[in-house]
Amino acid sequence: MLPTKTGVLAEAFADISAALKKHHLATTFSWQDVAQRYRRSRVGAFWLTINMGVLIGALGFVFGTLFRTPMQEFLPYICVSLIFWGYISSSINEGCMAFIGAEGIILQVRMPLFTHVLRTLYRNAIILGHNILIYPLVLLAVGRMPTWDVLLALPGFVILSLNLLWIMLILGVLCARYRDMTQVMQNLLQVILYLTPIMWMPRTLPEGISRLLLDLNPFYHLISVVRDPLLGELPSATSWMACIVFAIVGWTVALLLFGRYRHRIPYWL
Amino acid sequence: MIPAMASIILAGVSVEFPVFNAASRSLKNRVLSVATGGAIDRRVDGHVIVRGLEDVSFAVNEGDRIGLIGHNGSGKTTLLRVLSGIYKPTSGSATIHGECVSLINISLGIDPEATGRENIRLRAAMMGMRPNELREQFDDIAEFTGLGDFLDMPFRTYSSGMQLRLAFSTSTAIRPEILVMDEWLSTGDEDFKHKADRRLREIVETTKILVLASHSRELLRKNCNRILWMEHGRVRMDGPTNEVLPAYFG
Numbered sequence: 229m230l231p232t233k234t235g236v237l238a239e240a241f242a243d244i245s246a247a248l249k250k251h252h253l254a255t256t257f258s259w260q261d262v263a264q265r266y267r268r269s270r271v272g273a274f275w276l277t278i279n280m281g282v283l284i285g286a287l288g289f290v291f292g293t294l295f296r297t298p299m300q301e302f303l304p305y306i307c308v309s310l311i312f313w314g315y316i317s318s319s320i321n322e323g324c325m326a327f328i329g330a331e332g333i334i335l336q337v338r339m340p341l342f343t344h345v346l347r348t349l350y351r352n353a354i355i356l357g358h359n360i361l362i363y364p365l366v367l368l369a370v371g372r373m374p375t376w377d378v379l380l381a382l383p384g385f386v387i388l389s390l391n392l393l394w395i396m397l398i399l400g401v402l403c404a405r406y407r408d409m410t411q412v413m414q415n416l417l418q419v420i421l422y423l424t425p426i427m428w429m430p431r432t433l434p435e436g437i438s439r440l441l442l443d444l445n446p447f448y449h450l451i452s453v454v455r456d457p458l459l460g461e462l463p464s465a466t467s468w469m470a471c472i473v474f475a476i477v478g479w480t481v482a483l484l485l486f487g488r489y490r491h492r493i494p495y496w497l
Numbered sequence: 498m499i500p501a502m503a504s505i506i507l508a509g510v511s512v513e514f515p516v517f518n519a520a521s522r523s524l525k526n527r528v529l530s531v532a533t534g535g536a537i538d539r540r541v542d543g544h545v546i547v548r549g550l551e552d553v554s555f556a557v558n559e560g561d562r563i564g565l566i567g568h569n570g571s572g573k574t575t576l577l578r579v580l581s582g583i584y585k586p587t588s589g590s591a592t593i594h595g596e597c598v599s600l601i602n603i604s605l606g607i608d609p610e611a612t613g614r615e616n617i618r619l620r621a622a623m624m625g626m627r628p629n630e631l632r633e634q635f636d637d638i639a640e641f642t643g644l645g646d647f648l649d650m651p652f653r654t655y656s657s658g659m660q661l662r663l664a665f666s667t668s669t670a671i672r673p674e675i676l677v678m679d680e681w682l683s684t685g686d687e688d689f690k691h692k693a694d695r696r697l698r699e700i701v702e703t704t705k706i707l708v709l710a711s712h713s714r715e716l717l718r719k720n721c722n723r724i725l726w727m728e729h730g731r732v733r734m735d736g737p738t739n740e741v742l743p744a745y746f747g
Contacts, residue, residue: 338582
């Protein structure tokens with residue numbers, strides 16, 4: 229007997245709204261996740277900031293020189309790019325493990341399953357919060373002043389996170405069933421890192437192929453809506469439209485999939 | 498307002514576990530088997546199914562104190578998971594009314610590096626306690642542990658007895674409508690044992706439905722008024738304690 233489409237959606241909505249209602253679970257556990265990693269170190273979670281800072285400095289120097297871009301322009305660019313790429317890629321990577329990693333909890337406590345996805349996203353948002361501290365420092369170092377456009381990064385961050393959530397939800401379900409999906413995603417993300425303007429700037433691309441490589445890459449749009457405002461530019465309407473369309477299409481697929489297989493997840497663990 | 502009655506109704510419940518061997522679990526093989534023309538079909542692919550429960554039907558009403566007995570592998574744990582709403586039956590239906598809490602692994606959620614106080618919070622969240630409930634109960638829990646200043650020390654510095662005290666005190670602070678337990682929780686040192694036993698008895702009395710899996714005849718006789726004897730995933734016998742226990746233990 230196949231459940232009806234409305235039944236499937238109701239199932240998914242019930243779980244997600246329960247998870248949002250029990251919001252404190254996801255917050256408590258995600259803070260705990262971050263705290264746990266740095267419990268006995270002196271600077272604690274600020275190791276994240278330090279590590280990211282070193283990476284930005286090193287890559288900024290290497291690629292800035294390689295592309296012959298003035299540091300004043302390139303350093304803020306790679307800083308924001310790497311910080312948000314870190315958020316995107318580790319959310320997606322860890323999203324694969326959202327259910328597998330919570331096996332102990334899922335098999336013993338009745339809890340909305342979406343809680344585990346939220347926990348994973350929150351954990352990465354907390355890490356992002358630590359990393360973003362580098363941004364004002366870099367601006368200060370290169371002597372640039374932020375503009376009011378920076379505020380537009382907030383709605384950008386929201387739409388980016390909404391998109392990440394459906395990606396994580398789908399991957400969480402698929403990876404619980406097919407374990408090597410996790411490896412597939414890791415490889416894929418590695419490739420996307422190079423295909424997406426993160427370490428290189430869009431305008432360094434030769435004319436002609438550039439538009440296609442950018443416009444057809446969803447990750448370009450996802451990162452643009454937060455990155456551009458932080459660099460004092462307005463994100464293009466195309467990028468915003470693309471993000472909204474992804475969110476709508478993605479969530480529809482995610483809800484149907486999640487509703488359909490939610491009950492099977494404990495059996496797969 | 499009439500308080501909702503807690504109840505559990507299982508009708509023809511079967512639970513089947515897919516056993517994914519390496520072959521069927523990987524995407525690679527899925528793709529390859531399509532590419533080779535599908536000569537290898539799913540059955541050869543090793544879609545083995547293990548039946549955990551088979552056609553289990555019974556109703557549990559308020560006031561029932563159910564003891565679950567059966568040999569290892571008879572389906573007790575699976576049944577406990579169905580009763581707590583973790584597994585949805587693959588066929589048949591399980592209707593559960595009431596908030597259900599399981600005291601199966603009372604240390605789930607504890608972080609050894611965190612302090613006692615932090616762990617009370619973590620454990621309480623895992624039990625499904627809401628933040629405002631926890632605020633009300635926090636001092637009681639802290640006092641019940643009897644750990645005093647040790648509550649500000651990392652959990653890993655505790656002796657195993659002290660660790661158990663903390664886990665036990667927090668886990669039993671909740672008053673669910675339906676309580677599911679896998680074995681009675683016995684806690685280390687004599688001094689705490691009496692306190693703990695009293696606390697457990699208190700929960701068992703206030704809870705509307707108790708399901709306790711155990712191998713101890715004495716324990717089942719003392720706490721349960723109905724016994725379910727499971728065998729090979731089916732209910733072998735279901736009846737009052739004084740009838741089923743002698744039949745099982747002989």
